[in-house]
Amino acid sequence: MSESDKIGGIVLCGGASRRMGQPKLMLPFGEQTMLQRVVAILQEVTAPIVVVAAKDQPLPDLPADVIIPHDEIQARGPLAGLAAGLKALKGHASVAFVSACDCPLLTPEFVRFVHSKLGTADLAIPHADGFHHPLAAVYRIELEETVRKLIAAGRMRPFFLVEESDSVEISEQELRQVDPELDSLRNANTPEEYQALLERREKNALEHPLAESFLAAFANGEVDKASGLLRRHPGLKGESTTETCYQAHSLLREFVHRNGGHCSQRPHMLIADLLIPERARAFRESIVNDRANEVRKLLQMDSDLIHAEFTAGCGIGQPIHHWSSTQVADVLLAAGAELETLTTRGESPLSMQLRFGSAETVRYLLEKGADPNNGNGGHMPSDSLAELIELQLQHGWKIPSEPMLHDANHGHGQRVMIWLKYGADPNAINVDGRTALHMFAAKGIGRDVIKALAQAGANIDTQDDNGQTPLDVAKQAARQTAAKTLEELGAD
Structure with missing residues (x-):
């Protein structure tokens, strides 16, 4: 391919990202930051890529071949950045697609389409x-x-460049041919616009x-079929979907x-x-395998992991649902869990420990202030049922x-007799209006x-x-x- x-x-x-309140280029967008996402999209259709940043501005990890000059004229708007970018590409390319760092819904097809309209302009x-x-x-x-x-003359608005050059204007109707919702033009200057981007991508x-x-x-x-679909059609996971700030992927949520x-x-x-x-998978593995130091280290690297959503056999939950040692739980709670x-099954961290943990871990959570009346109780193991009931009653539990x-x-x-011992309602009914008596009468067991x-x-x-008494059922x-x-x- 020639330079031309x-x-x-x-x-x-x-930019200063004042309205956002934090650097836009570092905002998470799935497994990448906003800047990493835009660079990854451009890599599919452009080379080389120049990332123009302010002096001393922190950047996320980028591919080694990305060129990083700096604005030669600080705080003078996008024209200064454009000048630095065009200068860096001299001798490497004849034209350049220019994007902001906060347009993560940009598509390769959109870039190609705009390029195709340039002609001799x-x-x-x-x-x-x-x-x-x-x-x-x-x-x-x-x-x-x-x-x-234009910069020297103080004419800093990009529109002045449109006036001073041989430009081709691409209409909205034309743009919608390749991007019906014009997602490639969406950006984020405020937290609300950022959230809208995330919601749009999930939709x-x-x-x-x-x-x-x-x-x-x-x-x-x-x-194998699911893996193949993701591999052959990256839009299913990367182009058109999101795991915003480690939130569960929209396809995973839909399945669950x-x-x-x-x-x-x-x-x-x-x-x-x-x-x-x-990174969320690695974090989950460090939790379920009781590697407290590794959990702490990962949280120091990325504090957003504390609210990551993932599966560990029980629907979708957060890290605080999946620990088995109090050392790991201490780290998670200290980090803001x-x-x-x-979880998507309505289980609280206490519910999970009642099912899979021990009296020690249940006592730990209750002493930390866990509400025994929050979340469904799940199934408690028979060998510790009485002890677990007593522990919860001591902390204000109302037996459901x-x-x-x-x-x-x-x-x-x-087990039913243990529940009765601690005050469970013998006349409680299920969705069919049946009591425990109906159930034992139907089974013919439990004199x-x-x-x-x-x-x-x-x-x-x-x-x-159905109007039946326990005797009728029996x-x-x-x-x-x-x-x-x-x-x-x-x-x-």
């Missing part, structure tokens, strides 16, 4: 929403001299033409929503990992109906627990939503022992 055929890239990032510039967009335009390298003359993920194919592979646990809040089967977890940023945050009904539905008589329920105050003649299921026990207790 080559298009270089220029990214301007020397000096400048091809989009015009949309009533404005010219000089930071989404293609410039001939020779325009450097004109730019410097795009579910609108991708292959989103449903990917979700079907996800649901079927077809790891459709799957009843779950993501626990191994094939599903493997596919989920394809959508989770590498929230004790009451819930679900745990005892769950155990009754599964025929766990001994002792049927008596225990009655002694605790269960109404032996209560009717479910007779219908031909459970003679259960029916006899209920009749002995006075059931009609």
